Amino acid sequence: MTLTAQRPRAQQKSAAPPPARRRRRPSLVPYVFVGPAAAFFVVIILVPLIYAIYLSFRGQRISGGGAFGRKQDVFVGFENYLTTFTDPELLASLGRMLVYSVIMVPILMGSALLLALLLDSPRSALKGTTRTAIFMPYAIPGVVGSLMWGFLYLPSTSPMHWIAKQIGVELPNVLGQGLVYGAMANIAVWGGVGFNMIIMYTSLRSIPAENFDAARIDGCTELQIAWHIKIPFLMPALVLTGMFSVIGALQVYSEPITLASMTTTIHSTFFPLMAIYKAAFQNDNLNLAAAMSVVLALGILVLSIIVLRISQRKTLGEGR
């Protein structure tokens, strides 16, 4: 289907320069090549997606009446979607997710870019060690990282709070209302900055050196080189990592679910994914969870396409 649609265009491109070079009967080869990807797409993505959509139109309903009637799987139409769209708590959780994204993504991208540029600057020392050190948190599972940070946040277990108390300063509880977004964003940035930094740094290393030589001859400072040469070159990498970061922020789950057991600030439907988990695995309503998932997936899809379209037009131009 969609996959095969790209084939003719790709062929046209490669076949364009030598006109009508060989016009053979259609070969099976392209289909064989695209086969693994198509099979993967169908089995791993399409089938479960269709099953999820199927589930979202069904529900467990009591039949036979009575206080102890038995639940049966029935078709319920758009009931689950209606519940999804009329649940004020789900809407509120979407709002919280956006607040979190607006805080987390710029900090993550900004610090990754800054670190990459600093590491790339000719005067920095201990590059290898620093790079590894910044990348290391990425290798730590999110739950473990969140637990560790949770212990650092909790006033009674945190060494920071202990030290502050010794010198007579009362630190605020970062797991309280307001600061909790920062507390979660901090964990995500700590875990993700190394990964994004490596992508940007690798991309920086591939910029041909003559650009810098030319700029220096023209009298550019390192700062100007970074601004006028490195960042424009980095744009594809920035779009890629930015995209990952946005999707990551919209899927925020492991940090809040881990911290939730440590504070009353994060309740069980704080973010959309938590609400979906609760519906499916605590309230035994897989069907509602499926409807919520479909809605959320569509939302992220639309958002991703918008982000991609805008950034493609701005940075990659039509020629690439």
Added chain:
Amino acid sequence: MKTKKWLTAVAGTAAVAIALTGCSSDDGGSTGPADDMVKSGEPITLEMWAWASNIEKRVDAWNAANPDVQVRLTKPGGNEDVPTKIITATRAGEGPDIAQAEYGQLPSMVISDVAREITDVYEPYAEKYAPAINDLVTFDGAVYGVPQDIGPTGMMYRNDIFDEYGFDVPTTWEEFAEVAEDIREAGDGDMYIANFAGGDADLFVGLTMQAGANWWTVDGDEWKVDIDSQASRDVLAFWQDMVDRDLVSAVPGGTPEWNSMMNDGKILTNVSGVWAAGVMASIVPDTIGKWKGARTPEWTPGVQTVGYRGGSVNFVTTSSKHPEEAAEVILWLNASDEGAEGLAEISKFPAALHGQDSLSTPPALMPEDEDYWPLATEIAKDTFPIQWGPNPNVAFAAFTDEVGKALTNGTSVVDALPLVQKAVVDDLKASGFNVAE
């Protein structure tokens, strides 16, 4: 190129949906007993899902004595998600033969057609239990589970600190509030009588029931939900007042913060199921031997009513291929005298009366307190029959969320009750139950 990018986006987002809709029924990945189709006389293996600590010792004892009916135990992790796991797996035909559920979770197992009726085989064993306990596993006159342990609430207190400062052990909630004031004024002023763990829905349901609340009742074909009742409001108002006057701490229970406060002697009592004396030892190792047990404070002096916190049953699933053998196993494990004694040995507070009488070794938290188990047995006599509804999971989650929000926002926790009531009623109606207004 554009198509490809678009596809990447689709792939990425679709992956979310898959991750979310993935079925959890393949836990353990083991083949069920359904596969070993039995020829008569050949040994069978029963699959059992249970989270109770040390239960493997009892299963081993069964296996050693019954080579023909072997039980394979799987511990399905924390018990919050387990009910859904069992329901989903059984619907998919991949469930265990035997499962464990809390009393509150059993009605949903019946309604989801997961628990199998065992009325006939249970009947000879009914006399092993107090009538109120039999009621907990009986729905519409049919029995669906074998009670394992029960959790009548009791109060543990720091005997050493109470002695040191001469605090009285409160017997009513009124006295509890008075002693709480004394405790705040004593020492360095950093001690609390108790912690208000608002998130502990399980405990507060028990405490409101102690005050006379009936969250769910059956009225003919209808469910009546009375969560936002005067009794519930009184209990929460009492605790709200304690929080407002800084007479209790208010940190989430079971957190590192709570653990360290308990261990450091900053929280002096803990109201919980009597079984907690066994579990607490590992949480507060520095205070072993410094605790004593007492009755939960009463609302009306002289009127002793005891709510439940925790306790669970074993049941046979509807997907079991060997229901008779499975029922035999859980009756032996929990109801037989031998089984009940065994439960006492692994520090459970057995539901079977014989088991309660055989509790001899004091719990790990108070290894010298010979009076603890006899007191617990006395307390258990004052429990009363309660009715659990089809959706305590919804009620508990809503309670934890709404009380947590109230604590965070500084509003009254009493306001949580109508919201919990609404969540429970809405869920019942959405499932197709008749709900009395």
